[in-house]
Amino acid sequence: MRELPEARVTLAPVEAKAPGLRARRLLAGVLGRLYRDRWGLFFAAPALVLFSLFILYPLAQGLLLSFFEAGLSQDRRFVGLANFARLMGDSAFLQAVRNTGALVLGVAPLSTLLGLAISLVVFPLSQRAQGFFRLAFYLPGVASGVVLSLVWLWIYQPTYGLLNHLLGLAGGPRIAWLGSSEWALPSLGLVVLTWILGQPVLLMLAGLGTISPELMEAAHLDGAGPAARLWRITLPLLRPTLLFVLVTQTIAVMQTVVVVIVMTRGGPANATQTFVYRIYETAFDFYQFGYASAMGTVLFLFAAAITLVQFRLLGRELEG
């Protein structure tokens, strides 16, 4: 036992004398590993290169730019945290944060629940019927956002639109769906919901397909009713899918912008101003690229924080 300190004493000079050796070993290890994984790297390389060029590099540039005052010209002035401080007093930005929060809280859980409900109804159907519903719900997701928004514009149009026409037939009042502060955000939320609903349906149908029918049969034999099977078997086994859907839906709703550009331009009176639209407007209408980047950084932090919280809450048992 007494020898241990001596051993340490003798080892330390050896380490200090051979840092080059250690570095060489490390390098050889890394190169060896790279060589071993060469085919994996080869196939991943195009995606990695594109991801680095078009995601990582702009992300780093955006983070950097948020500490500068930058306009249309290439001149930049370092302003430290001033852009972030200014955000706190920017009423339009705060309104955008509130609106985005309302959209996320209203649409993301609803699309997840609706996606679950629809997939539970569709799953027992024949493969053909399942295929039809998969396509039907996923179609808006792959259609052009602009085209969808234009269709919804016609539906919501206050004087000759479909919705008010139907309401009128039922004796209802004429509503300015997008032109009133009370209705504009919920109306926009509905458009976003129809747009993103396809992904949860598709993923949950796939998730349901991975649950062993034997488990269900055993539970049935043990006397478990449909509700108990849903609660005790389906939902726990769908938890990874639910987590993934909730995270991706939250991020998708946080990034709502196309419908805003086409349908309301953030109006009326900022009632549909969203986080990303505010960034877009700040950069391309007000030419404040540094300030817009600061907003983008805050959005990034928000999205990361929400994702972490969701992982913590829903992913706890997955880790175990």
Add this chain to the structure above:
Amino acid sequence: MRWRGLTGVLLLLMGSVLAGCGASGKSGAGGGAGGGRTRIVYWVTPEIKDVEGLEEQTREYGDYEKIQAAEYMKLHPEVEIEVQPLAAEELTKKVTASIAAGSPPDLLKDFLGRTAGYAHQGLLEDFLPVLPKEELEDYDPFYRKLYTVDGQLHGLPIYAWTIAVFVNRAIWEAEGKADLLPPEGKGDWTYDQFLTAMRAVAKPDRVWPWWAQFASEQADYCNYGFFWGKGAFVFPPGDYSRTTINSPKGVEALEFLVRMEREKLIPPGTTTLANSELQNMVGQGQTAAWGDSLYAFQWVDTARKQDRLKVPVKLQVLQFPHEPGLKSPMPVGPTAFVVFKQKDEQKRKAVMEFARWLNTPERQRIYCRNARQFPTRKSTGDPLADDANFKLVKQWMDENGMVDLGLTAPAYYQVRVAAMPHLQAAMLGTKKPADALRDIEAEANAILQRN
């Protein structure tokens, strides 16, 4: 060996990706002049289509400019021109994004309210050194002055619009109320006369006579038109360091618009209605009057030919209302060819040469006739001399004078955008008109000070 081959493939792949990016960047910037042909990227705002005599070939915006480019390339085989028409809704953001990315177009045809901002940032070429004296002096001094920023002529003015009130007289005639409108050939009326005429044709849930445009800054002149007749303006003449919109007369003007909304003289949802929706409403007889440029005649004609007018439409042009004893001044909005800064001297010459070729008096005549706008060169003459409405509006411009819109203020466009949410809030009733104007003043002055 296999490892080396793999590395080679990877490098090749990365090289091709980078080369792709390089090529696209070069394209955005219009390419260089070295070696082959000089490539010019030319972006145009949507103002000219259905050109007289070329209706079949110019059905869409940008078609006419493509014909011109082909003609120029025939004359100058060493030049290659790529024409890109811009959509009205996204043109500002697209140009801004291209500037921010370092690849703006070489040549842009756009409105002074936007190009002056680019000039203030030092992004545009100066035309003064390349224009011969007689050519320079052929441009109306009024427009030359407007386009001079920091002693540089930042664009070649092409034409200019003015905004007036357009009414579908057929609606008043059908109601037997045409006498409430100023007689044809006369244009001025007071706020009370205007209100009486609008009330006369309003029908609950069917006709909202005044087509107000509060959805975006693009049509804000049609709202500010109600301010000018009371002597309230966004900027004091020649002083763009502050806004004067928040004045007792300004508040009165906004209250007037809000009152029309409360009386349902303005369509529901006016704060987000798009221009195309409002054009449909005109075609369906749901609305009867609006602010517009003389291009209104053109789009109404096109709608008629395409059978999109479901009710008779008989356009009459009028002035915005004014207070007794005051006149309603006319706004003027010129468009110009501007050239973004070029690094290559040969290419700079080529782009400026092309811009001058595009803006000869003969070509200006064609633009003016088809965009229904006023020429900027003396030798262009009077392209719409046969048009009684054109003459009438010109007469009002001379008699009533022109509004100083502040188009050359460095932050003109940003002030316009910033004002919209507050004007919308007033129309929705979530802000009192006085509060809305106070907030516009605070925000606009902050923007003006920053710039």
